Amino acid sequence: MKPWRRAALWAALTASCAGCAVGPDYQRPAAPASTQFTREALPATLGDDTGHPQQLVSDQTIAQTWWQVFGSDALNDRVQRALAHNPDLDAAQAALRQAQENVAAQRATFFPTAQVSYSPSRQRDAVGTLSPALTSNATYYTLHTAQLNISYAPDVFGLNRRTVESLQAQADNQRLQLEAARLSLAANVVNAAIQEASLRAQIQATEAVITAQTRALAILHDQARLGYASAMDVAAQESALAQARQALPGLQKQLEQNRDLLAVLCGEPPAQGGAPEFDLEHLTLPASLPMSVPSQLVEQRPDVRAAEENVHAASAEVGVALANRLPQFALSASYGGSSTSFTRMFTDDNVFWALAGSVTQTVFDFGALKHKQRAAEAALQQSAAQYRSVVLGAFQNVADTLYAIDADARTLAAATDAERAAQRTLDLTGKQQQLGYVGALVLINAQQAYEQARIARIQAQAARLSDTAALIQALGGGWSESQASAQAANSH
Known part of the structure; x- marks a missing residue:
């Protein structure tokens, strides 16, 4: 031979x-024993007819393009542009390719x-x-x-096999971090779009308040010259007008900064952000909300699954440390x-x-290899504790958003009622002013009250939309039925 x-x-x-x-x-790690996210069961329907009801639907899957539930073509376009051009996603994809190549390189040592x-x-x-x-x-x-x-x-004692196992877990961690980055990016774009729509509506309402306050001040000046109003009345109105004007620059600043944020999320410099394009009237509140059980959340959230892969990698590193103490x-x-x-x-x-x-075979190294093994075991305990912390944080995210949506529904219902009442008051005051029963100043005050109620309703509506997006994100967004089947198969 x-x-x-x-x-x-x-x-x-x-x-x-x-x-x-x-x-x-x-x-x-074992699935959490909890069977619900909140301390008490929330009603199946959040909100009433005036507050735009939403149904909590158990076991409802979340589409990969979950942002489409808001019914805005402009929003869909923005999210797709962000997913295609955001540099943070490019960096995450490069990190994943690097991790995959490291696995392939280590596998080569089997030969x-x-x-x-x-x-x-x-x-x-x-x-x-x-x-x-x-x-x-x-x-x-x-x-x-x-x-x-x-x-x-x-590979007599599995040194290389454990090394490959650890590197593969790290590559899976990078893949899940990429999923988490995509989810976070889409949620940030959705929230920025909602914020832009809210700020534009608040600016319009504030400008209307300023216009009404200016008219009221002019009327008071005329009345003061004729002796029907005091200087104190004029000074109070001037103060109210100044306060209304003071609120406007802050809203305009937030709008411009929000537009800068949207541009950067889409991988563009702020100068190319384009004109505002989002209105609350063009954003639809989803009629149904997905609701999974806690045991499913650990399968759906990419950050939880990434933390689990850290535990897997740390477990394999213990095997690497032990194999290094055996003959090579x-x-x-x-x-x-x-x-x-x-x-x-x-x-x-x-x-x-x-x-x-x-x-x-190492026979004497002053305990170096022994202590490295103990360090690897401590790292495994650390990653397991960090995993439990991530799981608890995920449960908290879902519970917080559920409570927020419940409160938002009630707040929006009350704000809508208040706006409608203010609108009726304004309409009746306008008719009385036409008949000569009240003066123009009373009508202007009614208009100011209506605009303030409108701003409160706008803020409540935006909060409801934002917290709806937050719930989808907290549940791990983009949870398709095919993924659910694959994860269920892996868990058995």
Whole structure:
């Protein structure tokens, strides 16, 4: 049997005799025992007819393009642009590719490594002191040497398998971090769009208040000249007008900054942000809200699943640390030829070969490997505790948004009632003013009250929309039925 064949057979036999990988086999953390997110069950319907009711639907899947539930083509376009051009997503995708390549590189160590070399040299022997190196006794010569080297480290105790397992878990973590980044980006765009619509509506209402306050001040000035109003009345109205004007620049600043945010989220500089394009009237409040059980949340939230992969990676690292304390095996083989003639390197007399094996065991290192194993075990405990913290945070997110939506529904219903009452008051006051029963100042005050009620309703409506998006995000958004089936299969 030729030497290289003996080496290959030796490596195969050693690999086949390899035992199981040392260290703990990964066990998924147990699902939480909680059966609901809130302390008490919320009503199945949030809000009434005046507050735009929403149904909590159990086991409702969330589409990948979940933002479409708001019924805005402009919003859909913005989210798609952000997902296509946001640099943070590009960075996350590059990190995922890097992690996947590291896994592929580590998997390669399951197989032998072969290297081919060719080394020509021109030499002269010091024949005055040493005998000639060549059998021909030539002093000057050109030596051609070609060689094949094969090395292999049998994975007897699973060092490489645990390393691959750890790297694969890290790659899965990066993939889930990419999912979390996509979810967060889409939610940020949705919230920015809702905020823009809210700010535009508040600016319009504030401008209407300023207009009404200005008219009221002009009327009071006229009445003061005629002796029907006091200087104190004029001063009070001037103060009210100044306060209304003071609120406007802050709203305009928030709108411009929000437009800058939208542009950057879409991967564009603020100067290319474009004109405002979102109105509350064009954003639809979803009639139904998804509601999963707590045990499903750990499968749906990408940040929870990413934290679980950290536990998996840490578990594998314990196996790596333990395997490093056990004997390490290595096999090597070389085959080559050397001659002063290039064409005769592999004739019988010019061929050389070697087979070698080694076993290395650390017997004394002042406890370094032992402490590294203990450090890996502590890291596993740390990642497990961090996983539990992420799960609790996820439960809190869902509970907080559920309570917020419940409160938002009641707030919006009350704000809508208040706006309608203010509108009726304004209409009746307008009719009375036309008949001469009240003055223009009373009508202006009624208009101001209506605009203030309108602003409160706008804020409540925007909060309801934002918290609806927050609930979808808290549940892990983009939870399609196909993903649910795949995760269920993996859990068994």
